Amino acid sequence: MGTNERRERERLAMREQILDAARELFAERGYEAVTMREIGKRIEYSATALYNHFEDKETLVRELCRRDFRDFAGRFLEAVAGSKSPIESACRAGFVYLGFAEQFPQHYRLMFMTPLPEAPPEAGEREDPRVNAYVFLHQLVQQLMAGGYLRPELTDVDLVSQSIWSILHGAAALDLILNKQEPWLDFKPRRERFLQALRCVLRSHLRDPEAAEKELEGAASSGMPGLVEAEVPTKTKAKAKKPTAKPKPKG
Amino acid sequence: MGTNERRERERLAMREQILDAARELFAERGYEAVTMREIGKRIEYSATALYNHFEDKETLVRELCRRDFRDFAGRFLEAVAGSKSPIESACRAGFVYLGFAEQFPQHYRLMFMTPLPEAPPEAGEREDPRVNAYVFLHQLVQQLMAGGYLRPELTDVDLVSQSIWSILHGAAALDLILNKQEPWLDFKPRRERFLQALRCVLRSHLRDPEAAEKELEGAASSGMPGLVEAEVPTKTKAKAKKPTAKPKPKG
DNA sequence: TCCGTAGGTTAACATCGTTAAGTGTTGGAA
DNA sequence: TTCCAACACTTAACGATGTTAACCTACGGA
Numbered sequence: 001m002g003t004n005e006r007r008e009r010e011r012l013a014m015r016e017q018i019l020d021a022a023r024e025l026f027a028e029r030g031y032e033a034v035t036m037r038e039i040g041k042r043i044e045y046s047a048t049a050l051y052n053h054f055e056d057k058e059t060l061v062r063e064l065c066r067r068d069f070r071d072f073a074g075r076f077l078e079a080v081a082g083s084k085s086p087i088e089s090a091c092r093a094g095f096v097y098l099g100f101a102e103q104f105p106q107h108y109r110l111m112f113m114t115p116l117p118e119a120p121p122e123a124g125e126r127e128d129p130r131v132n133a134y135v136f137l138h139q140l141v142q143q144l145m146a147g148g149y150l151r152p153e154l155t156d157v158d159l160v161s162q163s164i165w166s167i168l169h170g171a172a173a174l175d176l177i178l179n180k181q182e183p184w185l186d187f188k189p190r191r192e193r194f195l196q197a198l199r200c201v202l203r204s205h206l207r208d209p210e211a212a213e214k215e216l217e218g219a220a221s222s223g224m225p226g227l228v229e230a231e232v233p234t235k236t237k238a239k240a241k242k243p244t245a246k247p248k249p250k251g
Numbered sequence: 252m253g254t255n256e257r258r259e260r261e262r263l264a265m266r267e268q269i270l271d272a273a274r275e276l277f278a279e280r281g282y283e284a285v286t287m288r289e290i291g292k293r294i295e296y297s298a299t300a301l302y303n304h305f306e307d308k309e310t311l312v313r314e315l316c317r318r319d320f321r322d323f324a325g326r327f328l329e330a331v332a333g334s335k336s337p338i339e340s341a342c343r344a345g346f347v348y349l350g351f352a353e354q355f356p357q358h359y360r361l362m363f364m365t366p367l368p369e370a371p372p373e374a375g376e377r378e379d380p381r382v383n384a385y386v387f388l389h390q391l392v393q394q395l396m397a398g399g400y401l402r403p404e405l406t407d408v409d410l411v412s413q414s415i416w417s418i419l420h421g422a423a424a425l426d427l428i429l430n431k432q433e434p435w436l437d438f439k440p441r442r443e444r445f446l447q448a449l450r451c452v453l454r455s456h457l458r459d460p461e462a463a464e465k466e467l468e469g470a471a472s473s474g475m476p477g478l479v480e481a482e483v484p485t486k487t488k489a490k491a492k493k494p495t496a497k498p499k500p501k502g
Numbered sequence: 503t504c505c506g507t508a509g510g511t512t513a514a515c516a517t518c519g520t521t522a523a524g525t526g527t528t529g530g531a532a
Numbered sequence: 533t534t535c536c537a538a539c540a541c542t543t544a545a546c547g548a549t550g551t552t553a554a555c556c557t558a559c560g561g562a
Contacts, residue, residue: 112428113364126435134436158437163447170421177363184377185385186409196414204451300541
């Protein structure tokens with residue numbers, strides 16, 4: 001009979017519940033501040049029940065990051081679908097990157113600013129742009145280079161990719177470093193700084209930055225696409241509100 | 252008699268000892284991983300003795316950051332002394348920033364990547380470039396703007412300062428995010444990426460980037476000034492090796 | 503009918519930051 | 533000289549943390 005299958009399904013569902021609860025809590029207060037007991041309480045289990053599904057707290061957050069990296073990568077492909085030039089793709093991708101950091105700052109912090117061991121994508125997935133956002137960026141840079149859009153002395157695809165990434169990350173991270181208004185510093189509005197960061201990317205890498213910047217300004221004035229959704233990113237959207245009934249939680 | 256003065260001196264020395272021990276330990280393993288008991292043990296005191304000198308762990312690390320921010324700011328003024336143009340100053344300052352991040356990565360992490368509450372400089376010091384590195388940067392940007400070196404549409408000193416800072420921070424931080432060699436990613440050597448980041452700063456902000464880049468390449472090929480010292484930054488250099496004899500540690 | 507296993511529980515451990523209470527030294531007043 | 537209050541430290545202890553051990557219990561298969 002299908003009992004084994006059902007059990008496996010329940011096990012998977014439990015994993016999802018744990019991950020979703022952890023994601024919400026981490027997004028609220030950050031990795032260190034959230035306790036295993038809290039995660040358990042949120043889904044009405046004891047803290048130790050989590051250890052049936054994850055080796056320890058670090059493994060749990062690693063798995064969480066792995067999934068959110070996938071989700072992150074997926075956003076880019078979605079965003080550039082139907083764009084008319086690599087330049088337009090680049091602008092859209094930039095908005096997606098910074099928009100993600102703006103919408104989910106704690107997640108961005110968890111994924112890109114926490115000293116955790118990186119959760120590198122698994123073997124088969126390493127070269128799939130739907131899974132690894134760096135691969136997406138790498139391919140985009142390749143397109144730009146092949147199309148002759150880049151400055152002629154820029155010949156190293158990885159160096160350019162990493163240069164672009166670091167500019168975007170800098171803009172995103174500065175926001176999290178200086179989140180609260182410091183009185184001694186006239187901290188410019190986020191959108192203004194983000195736009196400036198994108199201008200820097202274009203200006204410092206493109207052969208003809210002026211044209212691209214026009215495109216950027218146009219996209220920006222129409223509201224910065226890529227900044228749409230409002231809740232914590234989650235892969236398991238279906239059973240959102242009511243957690244699935246647990247199998248006899250208390251004997 | 253001078254007993255009060257002596258006591259005050261001893262108290263100050265104890266504070267320095269604690270801060271130095273904490274700095275070394277934080278630099279080795281990061282803020283969260285270091286315990287108060289370890290800091291105490293390192294200077295042969297009990298953990299609770301630290302609470303006579305600092306309210307709690309967070310206050311301790313805040314004071315540490317406050318001092319290291321001062322030290323950090325001081326490096327810039329030192330580096331640009333005697334430079335012949337604002338452009339040269341900018342290049343040197345860029346090397347100092349990235350050099351600091353390269354030499355003291357854990358300190359950079361502590362100062363710029365840890366969610367701690369910022370330790371903003373004290374009232375009287377906020378506008379002194381010897382104390383606040385942002386003020387130094389701000390003044391440098393002002394010089395560049397006044398000298399007509401910046402692109403004409405760049406009129407907001409703070410926006411430009413923050414744009415430059417975020418590019419440098421991005422380069423420095425990417426290094427700490429991806430410290431270990433990821434097999435799925437051809438991570439370019441640090442120097443190469445740092446140089447590229449500085450090129451981006453120049454290209455995207457200067458009216459005549461070509462000339463400045465020549466200056467940059469020259470400075471870079473002569474070994475990137477600003478990357479000289481080798482140990483953890485510390486303000487109390489005198490009594491380095493032997494800790495001052497403690498007043499009767501055990502009765 | 504019985505048993506092993508899967509998946510949960512509570513109790514307990516070591517360690518963390520931190521507080522309370524106790525101890526010994528010391529400079530100055532009586 | 534004697535006493536006391538302040539100081540700088542100690543040990544003991546508290547509550548909270550991540551994690552492990554021991555136990556429980558439902559249930560599918562022999």
